[in-house]
Amino acid sequence: xxxxxxxxxxxxxxxxxxxxxxxxxxxxxxxxxxxxxxxxxxxxxxxxxxxxxxxxxxxxxxxxxxxxxxxxxxxxxxxxxxxxxxxxxxxxxxxxxxxxxxxxxxxxxxxxxxxxxxxxxxxxxxxxxxxxxxxxxxxxxxxxxxxxxxxxxxxxxxxxxxxxxxxxxxxxxxxxxxxxxxxxxxxxxxxxxxxxxxxxxxxxxxxxxxxxxxxxxxxxxxxxxxxxxxxxxxxxxxxxxxxxxxxxxxxxxxxxxxxxxxxxxxxxxxxxxxxxxxxxxxxxxxxxxxxxxxxxxxxxxxxxxxxxxxxxxxxxxxxxxxxxxxxx
Amino acid sequence: xxxxxxxxxxxxxxxxxxxxxxxxxxxxxxxxxxxxxxxxxxxxxxxxxxxxxxxxxxxxxxxxxxxxxxxxxxxxxxxxxxxxxxxxxxxxxxxxxxxxxxxxxxxxxxxxxxxxxxxxxxxxxxxxxxxxxxxxxxxxxxxxxxxxxxxxxxxxxxxxxxxxxxxxxxxxxxxxxxxxxxxxxxxxxxxxxxxxxxxxxxxxxxxxxxxxxxxxxxxxxxxxxxxxxxxxxxxxxxxxxxxxxxxxxxxxxxxxxxxxxxxxxxxxxxxxxxxxxxxxxxxxxxxxxxxxxxxxxxxxxxxxxxxxxxxxxxxxxxxxxxxxxxxxxxxxxxxxxxxxxxxxxxxxxxxxxxxxxxxxxxxxxxxxxxxxxxxxxxx
Numbered sequence: 279x280x281x282x283x284x285x286x287x288x289x290x291x292x293x294x295x296x297x298x299x300x301x302x303x304x305x306x307x308x309x310x311x312x313x314x315x316x317x318x319x320x321x322x323x324x325x326x327x328x329x330x331x332x333x334x335x336x337x338x339x340x341x342x343x344x345x346x347x348x349x350x351x352x353x354x355x356x357x358x359x360x361x362x363x364x365x366x367x368x369x370x371x372x373x374x375x376x377x378x379x380x381x382x383x384x385x386x387x388x389x390x391x392x393x394x395x396x397x398x399x400x401x402x403x404x405x406x407x408x409x410x411x412x413x414x415x416x417x418x419x420x421x422x423x424x425x426x427x428x429x430x431x432x433x434x435x436x437x438x439x440x441x442x443x444x445x446x447x448x449x450x451x452x453x454x455x456x457x458x459x460x461x462x463x464x465x466x467x468x469x470x471x472x473x474x475x476x477x478x479x480x481x482x483x484x485x486x487x488x489x490x491x492x493x494x495x496x497x498x499x500x501x502x503x504x505x506x507x508x509x510x511x512x513x514x515x516x517x518x519x520x521x522x523x524x525x526x527x528x529x530x531x532x533x534x535x536x537x538x539x540x541x542x543x544x545x546x547x548x549x550x551x552x553x554x555x556x557x558x559x560x561x562x563x564x565x566x567x568x569x570x571x572x573x574x575x576x577x578x579x580x581x582x583x584x585x586x587x588x589x590x591x592x593x594x595x596x597x598x599x600x601x602x603x604x605x606x
Numbered sequence: 607x608x609x610x611x612x613x614x615x616x617x618x619x620x621x622x623x624x625x626x627x628x629x630x631x632x633x634x635x636x637x638x639x640x641x642x643x644x645x646x647x648x649x650x651x652x653x654x655x656x657x658x659x660x661x662x663x664x665x666x667x668x669x670x671x672x673x674x675x676x677x678x679x680x681x682x683x684x685x686x687x688x689x690x691x692x693x694x695x696x697x698x699x700x701x702x703x704x705x706x707x708x709x710x711x712x713x714x715x716x717x718x719x720x721x722x723x724x725x726x727x728x729x730x731x732x733x734x735x736x737x738x739x740x741x742x743x744x745x746x747x748x749x750x751x752x753x754x755x756x757x758x759x760x761x762x763x764x765x766x767x768x769x770x771x772x773x774x775x776x777x778x779x780x781x782x783x784x785x786x787x788x789x790x791x792x793x794x795x796x797x798x799x800x801x802x803x804x805x806x807x808x809x810x811x812x813x814x815x816x817x818x819x820x821x822x823x824x825x826x827x828x829x830x831x832x833x834x835x836x837x838x839x840x841x842x843x844x845x846x847x848x849x850x851x852x853x854x855x856x857x858x859x860x861x862x863x864x865x866x867x868x869x870x871x872x873x874x875x876x877x878x879x880x881x882x883x884x885x886x887x888x889x890x891x892x893x894x895x896x897x898x899x900x901x902x903x904x905x906x907x908x909x910x911x912x913x914x915x916x917x918x919x920x921x922x923x924x925x926x927x928x929x930x931x932x933x934x935x936x937x938x939x940x941x942x943x944x945x946x947x948x949x950x951x952x953x954x955x956x957x958x959x960x961x962x963x964x965x966x967x968x969x970x971x972x973x974x975x976x977x978x979x980x981x982x983x984x985x
Contacts, residue, residue: 298959299958299959299960300959300960300962300963300964301956301958301959302959303745310969327964327968328967328968328969328970328971328974329964329966329967329968330964332968334772335768335771335772335775337768337769337771337772339734339764340734340737340764340765340768340771340772341734341768342734343731343733343735343737343738343765343769344734344735344737344738344741344769344772345738346734346735346738347734347735347736347737347738347739347740347741347742348738348739348741348742348745349738350723350735350739351673351723351738351739351742351954351956352742352954353741353742353745354959355738370728370731370765371734371765374727374728374731375726375728375731375735379724380929380930380931380932381706381930382706382709382710382714382716382724383706383710383714383716383718383929384704384705384706384707384708384709384710384716384929384939384941385707385928385929385938385939386705386706386716386717386938386940386941387716387718387723387724387938388938419930419931420930422931443932443934443936444931444932
């Protein structure tokens with residue numbers, strides 16, 4: 279299986295879906311002649327032309343909403359947001375229109391559209407450019423929200439998202455784009471709504487998604503050296519949550535730690551805890567722990583930035599806490 | 607009666623059709639207002655009374671397959687496009703037989719069969735959507751035009767400026783009709799706008815813009831006929847500012863105390879409905895008997911609409927779990943088929959992704975390179 283960077287896997291998914299379906303077009307800032315701010319759309323303008331790879335003005339609300347309109351009448355837009363921080367400007371169109379068209383029209387309209395771009399900290403970018411905003415979107419009925427961690431999932435889930443009949447919000451990551459992994463060639467489609475056990479274990483379930491996945495794997499490796507067997511469950515889709523997979527894993531290990539880059543209050547992890555406590559309370563051997571970004575704005579200074587985010591040592595500490603092996 | 611000096615360019619049929627549609631909107635809205643006070647309709651209910659010409663003129667000038675969408679003062683356009691009055695009223699009543707199964711209410715009328723793509727409740731939120739629909743027409747090389755209504759207050763939303771820029775740059779076939787009724791809810795537009803003549807804003811985007819007498823259905827008809835031809839010829843978007851007036855408050859909840867009685871009385875003299883009737887009679891294109899017959903028929907139609915809505919059941923509770931997410935293989939709902947059991951043939955269909963050939967070159971390479979060069983880039 280070829281090894282690809284995350285950005286190359288996304289590029290493949292886009293090219294394959296655009297070849298498969300002429301209704302698919304990509305619009306966003308710098309996606310065309312510049313070949314993408316993060317090079318996800320490298321080479322696509324030459325391949326598909328300027329009506330299908332569209333350099334948009336810096337008008338997130340405008341081109342976001344325009345794309346929703348195109349989706350209402352049968353096209354399948356992929357909207358690249360340079361980062362999800364900027365997409366806050368487009369939130370009215372995503373939330374008030376895309377997410378509600380099916381409902382407001384009583385089932386007459388559908389809105390097959392993908393909004394995608396990097397979320398989370400990019401590294402030394404301070405507070406306006408470092409937010410993990412997936413919980414905001416996961417809040418809204420009418421949207422699907424995905425956050426793949428690996429290149430293979432990035433490719434397979436983007437393909438599924440483009441083929442989906444609903445608005446899909448896709449969180450990528452500035453620090454994921456250059457990561458490499460094995461990616462199946464050709465028709466590799468990963469269904470939305472399905473979590474994936476990326477590492478099997480028996481002592482504790484660590485639940486995560488997107489870039490935090492790599493810290494969890496790192497922590498699992500370290501803990502294995504101490505004889506602790508960690509199961510890593512990659513949620514991949516944040517709306518709808520894969521309850522079945524969450525409960526199956528927790529019922530097996532009886533302990534859970536949830537790792538989230540974003541803030542704790544009203545985070546995705548809070549909803550995962552709620553699922554576990556209401557449906558698997560009797561099977562828990564310890565309270566569920568959460569490792570999250572600190573409840574502060576992100577700083578530029580390297581030491582402050584690092585301290586704000588979850589990392590492997592914090593995850594290791596949380597795992598030991600649910601195993602009652604603190605200080606061990 | 608003396609024959610007019612210059613013959614009217616309009617047919618009797620067209621004038622009577624326009625009269626019927628304007629009168630239908632007037633009568634429907636009067637009854638909706640009355641039903642609101644009886645408690646049959648709740649929430650927000652924005653009446654179109656006074657603005658009928660702004661909907662009817664353009665609709666008669668458009669093609670049936672042209673797209674249309676509006677803001678939340680949205681009962682008039684679908685009625686004029688041919689929607690079932692009973693099903694519109696049922697939507698206002700929150701009944702399962704409404705166009706959106708009672709899920710949308712007064713602000714969200716959608717009738718895709720008649721190419722009416724909705725009423726939207728966030729001021730200016732429909733403006734980018736319209737550009738996107740026009741984009742899709744251009745992308746598929748169709749010569750459809752999209753007509754989008756918005757109120758005067760929406761002209762101060764960022765969405766409008768962002769969209770006008772793109773629509774003009776990409777020459778999208780979209781006609782924006784600003785329904786300038788002079789008040790954004792209770793605030794006079796001149797109090798909040800540096801340039802209260804909305805049409806002038808088109809100039810900032812090198813886009814065609816002009817004012818129209820929105821109290822004259824024939825002027826609205828001519829303006830949109832001309833604008834539609836312009837759009838179909840690939841010349842880009844048009845902004846029309848229809849200067850109009852609502853005879854009632856912003857919504858049923860608004861007593862409109864910010865306007866003087868005198869002002870409203872004065873504006874009522876410009877009522878577009880008797881104006882058309884006088885024009886037709888003067889030109890020998892209709893007699894009192896024609897108009898009386900139309901009025902009787904419309905009254906009966908609206909009575910039946912109210913009765914239909916009132917006798918309809920509320921939506922079933924199962925409906926709560928439908929229409930949030932489209933399930934795989936789930937078809938779209940055709941309202942008249944669902945409610946009235948009639949076969950709805952007129953439903954938009956487009957070439958599949960395998961059949962479609964995109965030939966549009968939105969930004970030719972040479973043009974992009976010339977712009978780069980002009981900006982001082984050398985590579």
